[in-house]
Amino acid sequence: MTPMTEAVTPSTSTTLDSLAPLLRAWLPRQRWFAGKGRPVTGFTPVAVTPLLPPGGRLGLYHILLRVHQPPGRQPGHCYQLLIGVREALPPRLAPALIGHVDSGPLAGHTVYDALHDPRPAEVLLEALRSRARVGGLVFERDPRREIRPNLVARLLAAEQSNSSVVYGDTFILKVLRRVVPGINPDLELPLALAREGCPRVPAPTAWLRTELDGEPYVLAVLQPFVSGAADGWELALRGLAKGEDFAPEARALGRATAEVHTALARALPTVTLGPAQLGPLVQGMTERLAAAVQAVPALLPYEEGLRSAYTALGELVAGGRTWTAQRVHGDLHLGQCLRAPSGDWSLIDFEGEPARPPAERRLPQPPVRDVAGMLRSFDYAARSASPPAPRWAHDCRAAFCSGYAEVTGHDPRTDPVMLRAYETDKAVYEVVYEARHRPDWLPVPLSAVRRLAASDPN
């Protein structure tokens, strides 16, 4: 694989060879590393771009690295790394340590995850500000949006699928970790919403992209930081702990989701789904259930009940029912909703479910899919509370759907078969997600699975 310009030179390749043993141990420990549980057997450098020349007090490499983990999928996932190089690491950067290099051009140096370090993170912002091109890296900025120089960087502490750096409470840069070719919905949809003037999504200010083998890759997106915001998950848990009514917020979230859906339907094509599209949609849900039962045998007793949700949808399809599909968020939950101190809600993270193939994430889908994601999230919050609060989830569910209907004129509860199918599909996804990433949380989606299998969303 060759980058747009030749970034992998013999010297950068040797640099990477000397880092390989350190990366092999470090990568699998990162939350965003998608290949957990299988050993890393090798790396192929895809592009190595020095952003700060090594040799000074501080070096910075931008690296795209293909990670091999046989017998899994070939040729392996591609990851984006920003590697800092220093003679010694100050104690404040200890959590970022990757290791000490003992051979090759960097021998005697310490390498670390540079996003923890303000100075290299500021190099990225400056490159976006000045719309730099370095090797194959293209730093682009919406010319109508300014970036003030000298904003101080700090890495966001949250454990997440990617890494985000906040600059002076003004911007947040999401640095994608596992990068995939093609148009990235996390840039595409917010740009489309900004064109529509939709205020519910922070408008992208700048982004980093590259091209490999003629395919575009989005590597990072900069957007305004919603300062002082709390996310919906924190607020819901806080409200539950204090016994507060969350229904007004759930209604506001229903309205915000509906505003985003309405703007997306204006900005991008919508399609009518007939039997030719709905058959495969139902088939996909059925297949995901079968795969999930294989992966998590605790699902087995509920398989038949869960499948009945898809059979019921299949019957409506066979009877000639059609639905309108449009671009949607794809992984909407309370943690993707931010409430500003003004009380306004924003939706973030339009990447879709990380486990789905990229092309599938960009397909138009029934908007009820996002509604189902939010309803599942109210249930998650209610079941994580002590004691569990099913009535709270029930009230949020009603308020969210009413808020949604106020904007679109369509109450998702009037389409119960499609809604149950999507809630079931989401709960099945969550069972697999939790089994892989957070086994302690598995009882939460499993309790929903029990209810959904018995045809009761609450």
Ligand SMILES: Nc1ncnc2c1ncn2[C@@H]1O[C@H](COP(=O)(O)OP(=O)(O)O)[C@@H](O)[C@H]1O
């Ligand atoms: N525009 C923003 N303003 C304030 N905080 C944000 C913004 N965008 C993201 N965040 C914070 O960053 C976290 C991670 O962002 P997200 O896009 O969900 O990344 P990931 O894909 O890694 O989960 C969010 O949970 C939120 O706390």
Ligand SMILES: O=P(O)(O)O[C@H]1O[C@H](CO)[C@@H](O[C@H]2O[C@H](CO)[C@@H](O)[C@H](O)[C@H]2O)[C@H](O)[C@H]1O
């Ligand atoms: O935020 P991500 O895009 O990384 O989404 C993944 O992780 C989420 C958890 O962080 C997971 O969401 C599930 O847990 C949430 C509570 O932590 C809950 O609000 C959601 O409803 C539930 O789905 C999400 O599914 C996964 O894709």
